[in-house]
Amino acid sequence: MPHYQSRGKIPPKRHIVFRKENKSLYAEEVISSEGFSDIYSIVYHEYAPTKVLGIGEAYSVAPKIAVADNLQNRSFRGFDIKPESDYLESRKVVLFNDDVYLSLAAPKNSMKEYFFKNSFHHEMIFVHWGSGTLKTVYGRLDFRKGDHLIIPKATIYQIEFDNKDNRLFIVESLFPFRYPKRYTNASGQLLEHSPYHERDIRSPAQLETHCEQGRFEIKIKRYDKIFPYVYATHPFDAIGWDGCLYPFAFSIYNFEPITGRLHMPPPVHQTFETPAFVTCAFVPRLYDYHPQSIPTPYHHSNVDSDEVLYYVDGDFMSRNNIKQGQITLHPMGLTHGPQPGAIERSIGKKATGEYAVMVDTFKPLKLTQAAVEIEDYDYYKSWI
Numbered sequence: 096m097p098h099y100q101s102r103g104k105i106p107p108k109r110h111i112v113f114r115k116e117n118k119s120l121y122a123e124e125v126i127s128s129e130g131f132s133d134i135y136s137i138v139y140h141e142y143a144p145t146k147v148l149g150i151g152e153a154y155s156v157a158p159k160i161a162v163a164d165n166l167q168n169r170s171f172r173g174f175d176i177k178p179e180s181d182y183l184e185s186r187k188v189v190l191f192n193d194d195v196y197l198s199l200a201a202p203k204n205s206m207k208e209y210f211f212k213n214s215f216h217h218e219m220i221f222v223h224w225g226s227g228t229l230k231t232v233y234g235r236l237d238f239r240k241g242d243h244l245i246i247p248k249a250t251i252y253q254i255e256f257d258n259k260d261n262r263l264f265i266v267e268s269l270f271p272f273r274y275p276k277r278y279t280n281a282s283g284q285l286l287e288h289s290p291y292h293e294r295d296i297r298s299p300a301q302l303e304t305h306c307e308q309g310r311f312e313i314k315i316k317r318y319d320k321i322f323p324y325v326y327a328t329h330p331f332d333a334i335g336w337d338g339c340l341y342p343f344a345f346s347i348y349n350f351e352p353i354t355g356r357l358h359m360p361p362p363v364h365q366t367f368e369t370p371a372f373v374t375c376a377f378v379p380r381l382y383d384y385h386p387q388s389i390p391t392p393y394h395h396s397n398v399d400s401d402e403v404l405y406y407v408d409g410d411f412m413s414r415n416n417i418k419q420g421q422i423t424l425h426p427m428g429l430t431h432g433p434q435p436g437a438i439e440r441s442i443g444k445k446a447t448g449e450y451a452v453m454v455d456t457f458k459p460l461k462l463t464q465a466a467v468e469i470e471d472y473d474y475y476k477s478w479i
Contacts, residue, residue: 103335136338151323225261394432
């Protein structure tokens with residue numbers, strides 16, 4: 096999906112002799128996906144990235160199921176998740192199934208004492224509030240409010256926040272995040288009608304080589320557990336890399352909406368796709384311009400998907416009393432739509448200023464204990 100990138104020093108051919116000034120070899124690492132049949136990158140390390148000094152006792156971070164079989168429209172007050180000092184401890188799974196975990200986080204402190212590696216899920220971190228730097232072996236990637244940070248599975252990373260006021264919406268996926276097929280040509284290039292372009296994708300810009308030995312803790316997530324590993328060398332010791340597998344950022348503020356004379360369905364807002372779910376971005380846009388158009392969405396039934404909306408900012412046209420950080424869940428099997436008064440309010444209006452991130456899953460979602468603790472229990476009555 097991402098296009099080819101190269102950073103630092105690399106040899107003219109892969110898998111050939113590549114020596115340091117002291118004549119010792121750099122350590123070559125191939126980071127591949129789907130075996131060796133999909134996108135990959137090749138990284139050249141100062142030290143072999145395999146020197147494990149110790150392994151601590153694994154501990155569970157499995158979400159606690161509160162509602163396994165949900166058939167109720169629900170809403171959650173996302174900003175009721177309390178800020179916590181530690182990045183990993185601040186991550187609270189609220190909705191999940193076998194393919195995807197949806198979490199909220201409000202970390203106050205940067206990751207300084209350890210590194211993190213999610214070896215089971217790809218991650219999309221939507222930055223609602225805050226800014227900082229995502230650090231990986233591929234280099235530094237600065238982020239800010241509104242960014243989607245796409246972090247491939249098994250990427251070791253640290254996050255350095257600029258301040259303590261941070262709000263994140265995190266999507267963990269069993270499958271990689273890809274550009275929607277209808278946005279790309281046969282070569283994978285984004286087409287002219289796509290709502291974003293390669294120019295909008297930001298990749299790691301500054302390679303930092305940490306040629307350090309010592310004790311470096313990497314917390315590795317697998318099987319809903321954290322395995323504390325201690326390595327003998329700094330994980331960000333690359334002197335160069337190239338390839339198509341790396342983290343990148345895409346800002347919701349660079350999404351260009353597709354509009355029409357009559358109401359356009361949610362797929363026009365799509366940002367990424369997987370075999371298990373899709374993501375969308377709702378952004379300020381002109382309303383439908385047919386003289387008799389009704390801009391607000393129609394009532395609809397989610398026959399094949401659970402719909403999750405994470406509200407970012409603005410006045411959402413189809414909802415009443417929506418606040419920043421609020422989440423709505425409309426499960427498959429139920430009808431939902433504009434709340435009372437929304438249809439009439441929308442007629443004749445020219446534009447909307449809303450921002451939201453949507454995740455539509457193809458399997459039902461379970462609710463966690465963390466979710467029910469921040470739930471607005473009367474939401475299902477809000478259409479009366």
